[in-house]
Every structure is written in structure tokens, then in C-alpha cells.
Amino acid sequence: MVQTKVTSAEVAARAGVSQSAVSRVFTPGASASPKTVEKVRKAAQELGYRPNVLARAMVSGKSRMIGVVVAYLENQFYPDVLEKLSNAFQEKGYHVLVFMAANTSDNIDAVVDEILDYQVDGIIAASVSMSSDLSERCRAAQIPMVLFNRSQDDASMSAVTSANVDGGRKVAEFLLAGGHRKIGYIAGWEGASTQRDRETGFVDGLASAGVKLYARTVGNFHMDQARAATLEMFATDPPDAVFVANDHMALAVMDTLRFELGLRVPEDVSVVGYDDVAMCAWPSYNLTTVRQPANRMVAETVNVMLSKIQNIETIPRKIEIDGPLIVRGSARIPKGWPDEGI
Amino acid sequence: MVQTKVTSAEVAARAGVSQSAVSRVFTPGASASPKTVEKVRKAAQELGYRPNVLARAMVSGKSRMIGVVVAYLENQFYPDVLEKLSNAFQEKGYHVLVFMAANTSDNIDAVVDEILDYQVDGIIAASVSMSSDLSERCRAAQIPMVLFNRSQDDASMSAVTSANVDGGRKVAEFLLAGGHRKIGYIAGWEGASTQRDRETGFVDGLASAGVKLYARTVGNFHMDQARAATLEMFATDPPDAVFVANDHMALAVMDTLRFELGLRVPEDVSVVGYDDVAMCAWPSYNLTTVRQPANRMVAETVNVMLSKIQNIETIPRKIEIDGPLIVRGSARIPKGWPDEGI
DNA sequence: CTGAAAGCGCTAACAG
DNA sequence: CTGTTAGCGCTTTCAG
Numbered sequence: 001m002v003q004t005k006v007t008s009a010e011v012a013a014r015a016g017v018s019q020s021a022v023s024r025v026f027t028p029g030a031s032a033s034p035k036t037v038e039k040v041r042k043a044a045q046e047l048g049y050r051p052n053v054l055a056r057a058m059v060s061g062k063s064r065m066i067g068v069v070v071a072y073l074e075n076q077f078y079p080d081v082l083e084k085l086s087n088a089f090q091e092k093g094y095h096v097l098v099f100m101a102a103n104t105s106d107n108i109d110a111v112v113d114e115i116l117d118y119q120v121d122g123i124i125a126a127s128v129s130m131s132s133d134l135s136e137r138c139r140a141a142q143i144p145m146v147l148f149n150r151s152q153d154d155a156s157m158s159a160v161t162s163a164n165v166d167g168g169r170k171v172a173e174f175l176l177a178g179g180h181r182k183i184g185y186i187a188g189w190e191g192a193s194t195q196r197d198r199e200t201g202f203v204d205g206l207a208s209a210g211v212k213l214y215a216r217t218v219g220n221f222h223m224d225q226a227r228a229a230t231l232e233m234f235a236t237d238p239p240d241a242v243f244v245a246n247d248h249m250a251l252a253v254m255d256t257l258r259f260e261l262g263l264r265v266p267e268d269v270s271v272v273g274y275d276d277v278a279m280c281a282w283p284s285y286n287l288t289t290v291r292q293p294a295n296r297m298v299a300e301t302v303n304v305m306l307s308k309i310q311n312i313e314t315i316p317r318k319i320e321i322d323g324p325l326i327v328r329g330s331a332r333i334p335k336g337w338p339d340e341g342i
Numbered sequence: 343m344v345q346t347k348v349t350s351a352e353v354a355a356r357a358g359v360s361q362s363a364v365s366r367v368f369t370p371g372a373s374a375s376p377k378t379v380e381k382v383r384k385a386a387q388e389l390g391y392r393p394n395v396l397a398r399a400m401v402s403g404k405s406r407m408i409g410v411v412v413a414y415l416e417n418q419f420y421p422d423v424l425e426k427l428s429n430a431f432q433e434k435g436y437h438v439l440v441f442m443a444a445n446t447s448d449n450i451d452a453v454v455d456e457i458l459d460y461q462v463d464g465i466i467a468a469s470v471s472m473s474s475d476l477s478e479r480c481r482a483a484q485i486p487m488v489l490f491n492r493s494q495d496d497a498s499m500s501a502v503t504s505a506n507v508d509g510g511r512k513v514a515e516f517l518l519a520g521g522h523r524k525i526g527y528i529a530g531w532e533g534a535s536t537q538r539d540r541e542t543g544f545v546d547g548l549a550s551a552g553v554k555l556y557a558r559t560v561g562n563f564h565m566d567q568a569r570a571a572t573l574e575m576f577a578t579d580p581p582d583a584v585f586v587a588n589d590h591m592a593l594a595v596m597d598t599l600r601f602e603l604g605l606r607v608p609e610d611v612s613v614v615g616y617d618d619v620a621m622c623a624w625p626s627y628n629l630t631t632v633r634q635p636a637n638r639m640v641a642e643t644v645n646v647m648l649s650k651i652q653n654i655e656t657i658p659r660k661i662e663i664d665g666p667l668i669v670r671g672s673a674r675i676p677k678g679w680p681d682e683g684i
Numbered sequence: 685c686t687g688a689a690a691g692c693g694c695t696a697a698c699a700g
Numbered sequence: 701c702t703g704t705t706a707g708c709g710c711t712t713t714c715a716g
Contacts, residue, residue: 055709397693
């Protein structure tokens, strides 16, 4: 009969060994004779024993939990990343403690404090910004932290992002090659490094051809604000192409263009997004975009985190992963453009 | 200077009180004189002390963590629910430990074992099925569990769902009122109670009017399979209306109808989905659907869970929350139908 | 290889 | 109200 909360002591009693013997059998790098292992395993099996992770964490100082702070799951890129992070860590024997945080830095700080209370072995901050005070605290608390999809000037912080500047530039080149000259940009939240980098690369790319941004409005990474930003941009002297700082907004931009302004995409306006979320491939949108390679970004994030946990490296790393432009049908395709469509 | 891992003992020393006094100051229902509180708070502040949740969990037997098992986050309904659950629990002082589980029951069992190792105070299983062996183990382990958006015959298990049978019936009535008689159904994964209940209600609703299902294929809650199911259903003798077991598939069905089969929605075919995920309201889809009131479902789930944790009630509850039909533009609107559009 | 013993940081009686 | 005293379940020296 399986009973409530079996302890190692009970297993020890039944197996006729000491409690520490039981511990050794369940501790990866420990020594125990085959017959001890045998007896203990059997007793544990019969009793339904499993080690208490919390007790283990207390004494060993390792909880095998990773705190993940994420601001909102509405943009499909994040659930996707969360799922991948969770799976990747699960594979390494870690588990993910999720914390939602409104994107105000006050809130973030409070949330990170709560995370620290759980003695997590590391913190991943996905698309949220840290106050410098906070990063200081994490360093003081000796707990590794890596930024995901957001970089910070603070050189002491590790971060994994895609190559946003390059990505922005690729979009500029693509649009220019398509013959566009009246080109607009719908920005994300200005506090985000991703927003800034994409815009920088984009504007630079245009400048290389002597072209200046034709229009610019701000959507703050929200669909409704992206809609408003679109209406504003097209109210007078509309551009013939728009680069939108992420897909989540770009989908709203396309809908607004088509259903509220009666414009055709791409015949009247070309639209390009960023991220390559699943919906981009849906026939209704067929959105040309820059892919953020979520798999590789997650893999790197997990790598960096595990290295930090094992103290293999203490120097902060900024990792940028290059992502391709995925050419679909929402933007005019330049003649002779190498077909990269999916 | 904030230092690493401050303990209550250190705070006690600095405040000139006993260690247990410090504990009391940080324990909600405890007694301490104003001056003690004052001294302790000050010392704690200066040292940057915060109680170790794990140590607290060990001795109190309450970890204030809730394990959430979720199968996949691709269907936007789940990220949404996860975010709401996380926020709701955070408000109550609990935190959510997320576990991804492939939807094979083997895997689920293993995952739940891992969750139990963390001494969570409760488990929420969102859209996954439990083996009866497993629910037995949870009961043995004394840890409360509630099923979210999935019910189980097992009478001992609490579950929160929407009123799926009623919802299915509503769709039938709506489609019939719209004059449809050749009505198809695209099913979800047949192992899911939501799938079965929606279909039951739908088929019953049709039967009440003497109408039989005109066609039926299976999409297993996956977009690509929904596409295939659509092609199959429309290959010969197509229906003029389709009810799809959830929105996630319904969006794929609409795209397939429009872009692969060249049919107009709703002129040639009416489409109705289930869930009312955010994308239903996007102009490209404008999908008529039955809303699952995520907020209320989550609120109930949290309620039930907290009651169980506090042992207020031990009897399992099956809660069904009624959701309205949200009439949009993807299905013919019957003349004189009360306008419930958003 | 194995058992005894000492805690990890904290809460919960228990006397004062 | 407050300090003292036991542990929570486990890992980890330390002798044997």
C-alpha cells in the first residue's frame, strides 16, 4: 500500500540499512555496493518513495528550479519560447517556475524578489527590462541571470537575442530592391532593445541607399496601438511599404490596411514583420518576416545558464543569433530575388 | 552592503532578538510587539533579508507552489489560461511551477511524479488526461488536483470546464436557424471530454430538429490535421456549414476553405468554432464561436484549489461554466437573430 | 563501502 | 510577548 510522504528513513528501515545509505543510492555521484542499491531500490519501490526535492535543495543549495519572468503571453512568440525553454530545462533535470510581470520596472523588481525567495538556481528574463539596482542584487545574491530577447547596456549581464540590427537591415534591402522608396516604420515599445536595434538596422539600411524613412509611428508591441499607428500613418500621404517591429503588430497592421483602409497587400502596400511566429505562414496573412530562430536562441540560453550555474564561466556573454528573411507574399518580391520562401 | 543569502539568525543577531522573533515578524499570523517588529524590520532591511521559502516549506509542509501541467501552448487558449492562472495564484501568494507534457499518458504520469517531488501544494492539469492509477497516487499523496478544461468519469476528481454540451447545442440551433441542413462536424482528439461533449450537444441539437450530421472528419485539435479533415470532407458532396471542435482548428479550416478550395465564408460555407480565442475577433477571420469564459474558469479553478488546500471541502466538484455564442461573420446569421456580436 | 552525526533555514510548540 | 528547543527530509563529512 502506497502511503503519504514516504521518507528516506522509512525506506532505510525497511531495507535494513542506514538512512544515509538510502540517500547515496538516490544521489547521482555516490558510492554504494550493488547489494545495498538492490535492497534500497526494492524497498523504495514498495513504499513508493521519491526524494524530496526541497529538502535536497536546502542542504545542497541547489533547487534545480529556474525562474522565468515573462511579461505577457499574447504575442505567440512567447508561449512558443516558454514551451521550448521548459522542455529544454526539463531535459536537463531543471524545472521552470514561471512569473508573470507587468512591464513596469517596479513590478519586475518585486517579482524578481519573489523568485529569489524560492532559491532558484537561475533567472531568465524574457523581454523584460531590469533596473540596474536589480541586476546588482542578483549579482550580490550570486544567482545567474540571462536576458532573453532583450539586451542591456549593462555589460555585466548575459543576453541572448537574434541579430536585430542585421535583421532590420535585411528588411531595408529587401524593400529597396522591391523598388519601394516611400517606406514607413511602425515601432514597438521604445524601451526595448529589440525595437531600437531593428529600427537602427532598418534606418541604416535605407540610408545606405540614400533613402530616408518616409513615415514613422509607434505601436508599442500592442495590436490595438498598431492599428491606431497604421491609421495615423496612412491618414495623409501614405507610404507604399511598411516595416513593422514585430509580427504580432504586423498582423494587426495587415488587417487594418485591408479591412479598414481598403488597401491591398502587397499590391498597394508591402508589409514586413519580425519574429516569424506561426501565424505568418497562415494563408490569410502569408507575412514576409525576419525569423527569430527560437530553437537556437533557447538552446543558447539554456547553455549559458547551465554554464553559469556550474560556474564554468563567470564572464557575461552577449549572444546574437542570425535569422533569415522569410519571403512570403505580403511584400512585393524583387525581380530575381533568390526565392527563400517556405 | 547587501550580502549573499542572509539568514534569520543574522537578522536576529543584528536586531538583538532571538531567531524565532525574526520568524514571527515574517510570519503572517504571528504575534510580536511593535518595538520588536520595528527592530527586526530595520535589521532585515539593512541586511537585505528575505525568508527562504524552501526552508519554510520544509517545516510547514506548505510550499505555496502549484504545479500546472499543460500539453502544448500552440492553441492560444492555453497561454491565455496559463497567464491568468499564474496571475490569479500570484495574487493569492502562490506560484506556478509549469510542466510541459506530451499528451501520452505515460509521459503525463512521469511528469506528475516530478511535480510531486517538488512538494507542490496542488496540481492543475490543463487539458491532459490522467491515468486512474495516477489520480489514485495523488489522492494517496494527499495532494489536491483539479482538471482544467477536461473532465473525467472518475467521480473523485474535481474539474472545471465550460458547458460544452450546451455549447454544442447552441451551435446546432444557430446553424439550423440559419437554414442549414447539410451540416458537417470536424472533431478534435477523441480522447478529450471537451471533444465528446461538444459533439454530443451538437448532434443532439441537430437531432431535435430531425437533422442528422451530414459529414464528419477528425482534426485531433491540430491545424494541419484540421486542414486535411477539411479537404476530406469537401472532396465529395460538401456540406454548407461546418462546426469545428475548437477555434484553433477552425482558423485552419477557414483558410483551407478559402485559399485551397476557393470557397467563400460564409456565403458558400458557414463556419463556427469553439473557445473564442483572440484571433476570432481579427478581421481576417471574424469567426463565430462559443466563448469559453477563461476568466471565470480560472477563477473557479483557483477557488476550488484553494478550498482543497485549506481542506475546506473534500468532496470533488465538477464545475461547468456557461459560455455564450459569439456571433460574428463566419456563419450565416439567421433573420431576426438577437445580435450578440461583439 | 557504510553508519553516525551535524546541520541547511525556518516554524511551531513549549515554558517562562 | 519572547526565547528555547525540537525537528522538516535530506546531504555530507567523518570515522570505522
